[in-house]
Amino acid sequence: MRELITLRVNGERYEVAVLPHRTLLEVLREDLGLTGTKHGCELGECGACTVLLDGVPVLSCLTLPLEVQDCEITTIEGLEEQGRLHPLQETFAELGAAQCGYCTPGMLLSAVALLRQNPHPTREEIKQALSGNLCRCTGYTKIYEAIEAAAERLSVAHQGERRPDAALQP
Amino acid sequence: MLRLPPFRYLAPRTLGEATRLLAEEGPQAMPVAGGTDLLPNMKRRQFTPAVLIGLRHLRELKGISGSPEMGMRIGAGETLTSISNHPLICAHYPALALAAAAVSTPQLRNAGTIGGNILLDTRCNYYNQTEFWRHSIGYCMKRDGSICLVAPGSPRCWAISSADTAPVLVALQARVRLVSVRGEREIPIQELFYDDGMRPYTREADEILQEIWLPPALGWRSTYLKLRRRGSFDFPILGVAVALRREPDGRIGDARIALGAVASHPVEAEEAMARLRGQQPTPALLQEVATLAAKRARPLDNADLTITYRKQLTPVYVRRALDLLLEAEQGSGAE
Amino acid sequence: MDEWRRLQPRKAGPYKVVGKPLPKVDAYSTVTGRAIYADDIMLPRMLYGGLLRSPHPHARIISINTRKARELPGVLAVITGEDLPRKYGILPSSQDETALAVDKVRYVGDPVAAVAATDPDTLEQALRLIEVEYEVLPVLMGIEEALAHPDIKIHEETRNGNIHKAVSYEFGDIEAGFAAADYVREDWFYYEGNNHVPIEAHACLARWEPDPHDPIGGKLTLWSSTQTPHYVHREVSKVLGIPPSHLRVIAPHVGGGFGGKSDPFSHEICACELARRTGRPVKITCTREEVFLIHRGRHPVKMWIKTGVKRDGTITAMHFRSFLDGGAYGSYGVATTYYTGALQPVTYALPAYKFEGMRVFTNKPPCGPKRGHGTPQPRFAVEVHLDKIAADLGIDPIELRKRNLVRPYSRTINGLRITSCALEECLDQVVARSGWREFHAARLAREAEAVRQSSPVRHGMGLALSTYICGAGKPIYWNDMPHSAVQIRLDRGGGVTVYCGATDIGQGSTSVLAYIVAEELGVEPERIHLETADTTLTPVDLGSYSSRVTFMAGNAAIQAARRLKELLHSVAAERLRLPPDRLESGDGFIYCVDDPQVALSFEQAVQLAEARYGALVAAGSYAPPEDIHGDFKGAGVGPSPAYSYSACVALVGVDIETGEVKVEKLWLAHDVGQAINPLLVAGQVEGSAYMGYGEALMEQQIFRKGRHKIPSILDYKIPTTLDTPEIETILVGQPDDEGPFGGKEAGQGPLLPVIPAIANAVYNAVGIRIDEVPITPDKVLRALKAAHSEPGERPLPPPRVTPIVLNELWPARLIRWSPEHLEQRPDPTNGHHQHPRQGESAPHGAASTSSQLPQKGGTA
Structure with missing residues (x-):
């Protein structure tokens, strides 16, 4: 059963219906089209899927979207500011x-x-x-x-x- | 891409609600805090709970308070990063800060909690494998099978206690509080562990580990040494936690030595500890103590590198941990 | 001679683009997350595909029942071996794979069935519902086992037990060589296999576009994380029975390859077939475990080496045997087998050399090419063996090597043509930069200090040299066509589009094309648009393997650009009223070399040329020269239009109580000829050093009870930031006469000397030899305990490589060959130039250079 959740990613709000067992990695890539976040192992063993939760690096492959609705999520797509690179x-x-x-x-x-x-x-x-x-x-x-x-x-x-x-x- | 099996997710707002949900949902439910151990295990189908109960937002599991004079309380939901960075813990319980900082990687420490690390599922390289792999080899008794693949003749499971903080908390004589709808209990951390890879914890399925209590630290020194192949990511293949207190005359007043990753539970080296108490440390004594402590290490062929090697390194690491503490003491003068 | 085979002389410097540390052309797309990799592509109505893999290392398939899976709602197709029965394989000589197992499975992970479903959960469920009944067969998990049980055949087709390939060569007079030696030493070595571990797991997406009017029924497009779209194109076409004209293979951004994405894979073929059957796009993304199972990684190789030397260290003869554990299928294995023997004479001048190699099948994931393809194993053996000889003779290991270095512009005993070679400079550089002499001179004082401080750490320095090819001299399937081709189109607005099949796997091959075309056309690289690795849009490049792309695609690009430049200069000359030979291109202008103010903008020239000649499109091609190898059967592996050279010094600290080896620093000198972009070259050198370090100390693809023991990147160790040593890169060498702007390879060669340099450093530190890679702490500690046991102790024996005992003769016909064979042939160059320089005498055959060589020095 999907649940309707709100994620704040790179300063934008996304309303998205997710299955509870989808990871943040999967939702970012497959539901939000933010494919800049990569995956190398899906078990927390490589770091490729690192995103920031309120500025803190965590692994999106081991994060449940349902648990981070109160966080500001930053992905690689969010590092540019007004078209200027970090x-x-x-x-x-x-x-x-x-x-x-x-x-x-x-x-x-x-x-x-x-x-x-x-x-x-x-x-x-x-x-x-x-x-x-x-x-x-x-x-x-x-x-x-x-x-x-x-x-x-x-x-x-x-x-x-x-x-x-x-x-x-x- | 390796994905999670389906489950329902419940997000209680209080500890009371969490324990109630856990009791109501029964054994099909599991609590999840940082998720850094449970979720990979679920992806490998080592666990397939029908319900996950999220502990992430429970304020009752948060907070680090107290003082080295009075002892300290650490909420089980505190992240390993917050513990390894905490100034009082770094200064007065350095073994714990070192152990927390030695867990896996920065990202995992930012998400993983001390409670989750203490209750880390025991590990074995016949068990921490995907469903495909375990199906291929025929499963082991810890999940879906009937025998131990490491020691097929053995009636028990030999999965290894692999938490870095566990031996440290044993050496520091920490206590833990568990709560459930049935009530709560506070026990010395040793009593949380069973020497059984299948069921390594005395925690009941409906209990939540709420907090850890550290005794006063004045006069104690502690350290933690971890053997692993790489500087990060790796679980310990040996963890040595030592805490000791010296008398004003230089004799060792009390000493605690606990070994991680050498059995299904953190192991206290009682004989070695007893040999140290009341003694003036000499190189010969430390070597003897290290050898005594190493007798408690009985590794099997279910982790990285060879059994012989892990066995041989135990006295080396114990002696190095003792040397570190005694040299540091000499360096800074008696406290 | 075909007109396209003529190399262009090198453009005169100084260069505007070549040699500059520019960002890669895709740098901004990768650092912003815009770069699209195979798994990032999502198409409407896309299905998720996956493979059911064998749980048994060796078994006969009795039956497969897919009914329950097919009936599961959300499952659109299920296929098994009988749906794709045609055999394939990367080498025409090893067509031993099927996309899905037919009758038999040969390793844990061998694909058995494939499913396409609407979502990942249904896919997983469907794969579980497929019922396969197996009859388990006896399992062979190693070289010795496979040789000992010829009755248990993994492949019915092999003629001799489980021997996939055996070869035997004698170059020069080996007996005379050993007879002339003052000292002969023999050693056994073992090199454990390992995986490439690209951070991106293999992924692909196939799309079928039906066309009822087309007798084939439609067209198929495959996006795949592959290093070799051209070969994938061939094999998918063959297995699906779809003509190549109806199939398009595209490599999008590839997240690392290192050789692991060079084979056509089952998941690629199955995605295509599932897409064709369902009429919907199908994506298959491998898990990390599957990457370890499809493997194609470094072969485990057991090696025996015997070398004869004069008292002064001059080598008189070398006899080398290699036994390769090939795993379950052929892959590139025949080539790998040859590569374990081919390059020994390219590093050291061997007057007589005998090589025998064999590859056996085992019930493990198939091995294939990994960075250095078949040469890191012998490099480790040879360099450690020579160190032992130096110690035996009491000769400085540098001196011993110097006595035997191969010479520039020479011909090896196995017939390989050597051109530019800065091996000695590499050696001198690493020795000087590492402070080698001072370090060794201070040995006693350092050890005394360690003892005084009761430090358990002992330091040591070791050294090794190596050679690698700049592209395989022969294509994988026999043909006379170019190995690489580049097409350039000029737009009347001044745009430049470069089309090339070359596949960027992170090494920067696309960028190199841009730099080269920009330099030739005299425009800025940012102006250039690149279309690469697309079998429909781009002319063929054989792929990113054998370090061939810079050399081959680079030369093709120069040729294409020159052809356009000629047109531009002809119209510009007319407009500027100057002879064409007074014109040069640069900074977006075509200008007079005598007065740069007299100039025409690039755009103006393009428009004039388009008005004169019509659409401005030109192509260039490249194939290596013919006469760069011997004329014996098997001479096709080893030749290359040029060779890169490397030298490495490793500084290690060994903990004598724990056996832990810490590599503190690596100095790596590499002869890359002219660096097209020194930043990218340094990146390749550093990455190679890193990977070599991992192989030397920790990486191993190991098995237990028929299963991969550690198929995850937690348990399979690759170095982290906290492990990787400091790396100092030193680029040396002169531009190569045939390389584009003089460039040579850098992607693989620098890995080779790292492993033996570390092994030799461990010996230097603590006096023990671990003749088996990886050098793990348990092996070191065991050797230390065996070497330093107290009376009464009974330590385990030190780790030792068990020799392979053959009960019969080497199972291959001996081929004898000498370079004199070449000299007796008429010289095809007809008095063309010769290459010996600076008074060096030309050893065997150096004079027989081919007509495809440029004029010596060109216009440089």
Whole structure:
């Protein structure tokens, strides 16, 4: 029996009738068309399906939509603001942090949560924060570099708050 | 894509309502908190409850309060992340913070709760497999089968207690409170466990683990070491929790050593603990204690790496945990 | 000679695009979640498909009853083996698979039936309702078992027990080689197999569009996460009996492959058939467990190696035997078998070499190609074996290797043509950058310090070298057509559309096409629109395997772009009143090299050319030169238009109490020729180092009681951020004469030296040898305990590779061959150029280069 629920995803409200046993991953991808959230194992063993619940990274493959109606859900589609990429998206693209790109959405969401909490993470703190996201292509190095570069850009942008556009230029 | 089996979902608003629903729905119902253990197990059809009762929003299961002087209360619904980040827990019950931080991955710790970790289903690599795999091999007694595939001649199930926080809470002498429509009980955490892979907990099907009580911590030091292959994701293939208190003259006043992932329940190394009490720690004594503690480890071939290896590493990890605590003490002076 | 086979000379630098660290062309679609992967595609009325797989490793099918499943509401089709009986397989010589089992199942996971249903829950229920009765057969789970029981046949067609393929070659005079040796050593090694573990599980979606006027009945489209749409096209067409003209295979974004998406798969064929039967789109998405079961991963290989050396370390002869555990089906296995032997002489100059290889069938998921295809196993064996020889002789392992390095522009004893080769530079670079000499000089002091601090960790450094192909010299099925083709269309608005069958699996092949075309046409890469990996829209590229795409599609792209540029320059020359040879293209202009102010915009030139010539479309093609290999049967595996070279130093810390090995850093030097994009090359090197590290220490596809023991990515260990070592990438080398802009491969080669470098480092740290990959802590601890037992202790014996004893002769006819065979042939180049450089003498056959080579140096 489907239940009518309301989800708040990337600032938008979705009313959707779901079967209780559908995971948030399935509902995002199959009901809401938000296919940017990927799946690699569906058992909580890879991190590809990471989304943010009220800013906190969790696995959508192990989340029941019925339980998160009171949360703000952020997926990869929600990182752009008014058509402008998040600095992490820019640096991931520019510095080769995405190869096949399949782990990238989950990786980016973990990184967004990290920089919100810790704007200047050390390499070790980055490794800890990403330790739930497996990547099979990059060897992680370029991902660390991209996060460090984004942290730098965000801090420059923060200092020159009046001119964020100019400050965000590479 | 691996998917969940169908179930009804109920969302009680109070603990009282939750226990009532659990009683009404009977054994076909299961409570779910973080879901990080139950949902994968359901996807593999290790559990197929008809009803899930969500504990996520129950305020009675939330909160970390108290002090190291008086002891602390931890709501069973607190996430592992909130425990590993809690300043008082980090400072005074470091073993618990370490164990909580050692569970799986950041994402799982953000969702997974301490209650869920304590009540983690026992694990076995003949059991934590998909329905297809278990069907292929013919099922084991823990679910749908009649024999133990690890030890086919054995009358019991040898699935392993794999919760990182469980041996720590045993070493810290924590107590837990369980509530049901029949009432509530508070028991030393050791009494929550059975040495039985099939039914590893004394929790009744209608009971909900509400909270954990930690005794006062003054004078105690504690640590947790975890053996696993990778820096994250992996369950322990050995967990060593040690808590100890020293006398002003340097002798060991009291010591608690508990081992995880070596049996179907967290194991206390009583003989080793007794050998330590009242003694001045010397390298020879610590080695002896480590060897004694390791006698309690009886791994079987149902987890990562070999039995011999996991057995051989037990004294190494016990001694390293003791060394860590005693060196730290020397470093910072007696408290 | 076919006109398309002529390579173009290299464009003169400096380059505007090539060599720059640009973002990948799809970078923004991947970082925003816009990139569409196979499972992201949803079509109206789409059905969910799935496969019922065998629960038995080896069994005869007595009966299949699908009635209950078919009668379940919501089930639209159920098919079994008799519905798709035609055999297929990636290699024409190994047509041993059926989409669904016919009569017999050969491993746990062998597909038996397929279902299409309206929703996932009904699908699961239907699969449970299919009743299959099996007669269980005896099971063979390893090489030795399969050899010991020729009576239990996994495939009826094999002539000799369960031996799928056996080969035997002798190059040069092996007996004379060993007779000339001062020292001979033999070793056994074992390399456990492993899986690719792409983060994206295989998925596909098939759509049937009926047309009653068409005798075939309609057309079929398949979107699939495949590395080889062209081969999938061939095999699906064959099994379904649909002409290739009526089938379209598209690879959308692919979430990693590493070789695991290179075979035509049962789920692809079944999705197509279910779509045809139901008239509705059918999607099949594999679970992670299914990825481990369909496998096609690294073969477990047991190896025996015997090498003769002079006192100074010069190799006089090598004899190498490999035994491959192929699993239940052929897959690429014949090629894999050859690859375990083919490249040994491409790293070290072997004056005499004997290779014997065999692949056996077992009741396990079929093995196939994984990054490095058949060469990481022998690389591990050879590099560790040479380290042992160096230790035996008391020679520095670097010196020993230096004495034997293969030379640039030479011909190997097995007839392979070597062109550019910066192997020695790779070696020198990693030695210098890692501080190798200082590290080894400080050994005693470091150990004393560890003891003083009572640290259980001992450090060690190890080294290894390797070689890899830049594309297989021969296609998988015999033909004379191009291996890769590129078509470019110029739009009168100045747009450039590049069409190529090349399949981007994350390595950046689509981006490489854009950079190359942009460089040639003198436009910015952002202007270029790319259509790739679509068997209807794009000309054939054979696929993303054997590290072939940059080299082959790149050269085809250059040719296509040159043809258009010629047209543009001809009209521009006329308009600017200049001779065409004074024109160059760059920055969106065609300009005079003597006065760049005299210029025409790219758009203007396109419009003039379109007015003159009509629609502006050109194609380019590439196939490797013919004369790059010997002329014996089996010489088709190993040749490549060029080889990449790599060297690795590993720094490890070994905990002597726990056996745990921590790789602290890897230095990896790679000869990529000219990096088309150094950012992407470094990404390939780092990814290879990571994967090699995982294979060296933790990854293993292992079985118990006939079942995959750990078919999940929790239990099958792949390295996390907290495990992966620091990686320092060093790109070396000079542009290759035949590579596009001088580029060579980077996707696979850098993996190869990592595994033996780590193994050698463990030995350097604690003095024990683990001749079996992966080097897990239990093996290390066992070896340490055996080596350092106290009197009275009775430790377990150290881990040791059990030799395979053959009771009969090697089951393949010996083929003897020497490079003199080539030299006796007339030189087809007719006095074309020769390649030995800088006073180096040309060993065997170096002079016989083919007519397809560019003029030496080109215009560079």
